[in-house]
Amino acid sequence: MSYFLTLNPLNLINALPGCIAQGLIWGIMALGVYVTFRLLNFADLTVDGSFATGGAVTVMLTLAGFPVPVALLIAVIAGLASGLITGLLHTSLGIPPILAGILTQIALYSVNLHIMDMSANKAISVQKYQLLISLMHVPGAILTGGIFAAFLIIILYWYFGTEQGSSIRATGCNPAMSKANGININFTKVLALSISNGIVCLAGGLMAQYQGFADINMGRGSIVIGLAAVIIGEVFGDALFRKHMNFALRMVFIVLGGVIYYIVVGIVLWLKLNSNDLKLFTALIVAIFLAVPYLQGKRRNSFLRTAKASEAALKAMNDREVN
């Protein structure tokens, strides 16, 4: 009882805007995950490394005197390069997708340390630098996050409607058909991995600014958060819009998926659950949301159900015969 008395609803309300801002940044990151996980059908684990790369490059270049937008742009280029590495490991050296991603991710850990002058954490002050987004000013952060997400959705919507973007989608859906139609699937795979990690680095750069530091571990588990956002967004989007779901709406919902995820995290923290259990909790959410569509389909389509129905039908037939 005394536990509930310590929970102040005002604290939750005060924490919500921050959750929304962080959720938007993770939602942007999730758009990158969506490109590989759903469109290319490639579970890319590079992102745990490249998210931190984005933060490290942005912070270090800003500290070195580059304008923040330029630093962020170079971070995106670093992301394109990390995706390129994973892509080449897979297409040129024949390494399976998951392993190719893990190799790049591990390598990036050292690379990120080098970028950050061998320190695990680099702070950047919003007072001294013109950061685009910061937790010191949450309403502005939500606005900036929203603008970045909106721009990205527009660009991706356009790109995946082009000939090149369509060839990436075809590759993810049916590689044999793609080759038969003249698509160089090694090229499209590398391209999609690069684009995805470019987006992830952009999100990493925004996150480092928001929290005021880059950290060597800031990307740990980000693939799971990204997947969580993608899946939560899809489940909600499909539930609300059903047949009217289109590509643009889907991306909007994925960004919202990131926001929902962070609001739930905020609630968990508000309930004073141990924040060390957050990863366990994240895994649980993802497992639940992955399971929901599967279990729904199963309920409609289960042997248990037909077993019961057929038993009942059989019984009815027997009864009729007896009479």
Added chain:
Amino acid sequence: MLHIIDIHKTFNPGTINEKAALNGVNFYLDDGDFCTVIGGNGAGKSTMLNAVAGVWPIDEGVILLDNKNITGVPEHKRAAYLGRVFQDPMTGTASTMEIQENLALAARRGKSRTLGWGITRQEKEKYRELLKMLELGLEERLTSKVGLLSGGQRQALTLFMATLQQPRLLLLDEHTAALDPKTAEKVLKVTDKIIAENHLTALMVTHNMKDAIAHGNRLIMMHEGKVILNISGEEKKKLTVADLMHQFEAASGEEFTNDKAILA
């Protein structure tokens, strides 16, 4: 136009699964030839078509298309000259994409994929018109996902896609085998029509001897990775199933047993 000169292919060489699938295949097609290919299971028919399509490099031999050596050209580049339909209806189309998107992908076969629109409004109009010839009502379902179509509809669509951008050579690998007899007949009819109207050169694998005789102006029979029969012209026109069985026995030195009845 197509010259296949002594091509060899062995799968998994040096392992316990070693399998010599092509043992010196030789034949050529003239412009406009429509050649049916028959042979028992494992004779090497699909392997021969895959060799022409460049699914993997062959071990030995030469493949010329229009007198150009394409033996070393990778699959996605050869696609510029080839239209293909596969045995499995799932293989030829992208199921999560719309019918019109699939068509647009096929219309760009052999062209570089730019940042221009993946499909234009004029194209959509054009596809709506063209699809009417299939008589499957697909012209009303341009924005449906291909995954919603039946196997027969998907094969007809794949065939249509393979010829949308005129290929130099059309490769059909038992493209009606997975369909019920009625649908198979319908798809075969469309095949004949498309080949005739566009004066295409085509290779069509089939297990059905009657179909092999009824369609096309040429026929080859494969056995153990070789072409053992090559029939054309007047001889092809007068051919019967009984003739084919005798010729098979003469050429292969094997009796035409019941387990080869898959040919019938």
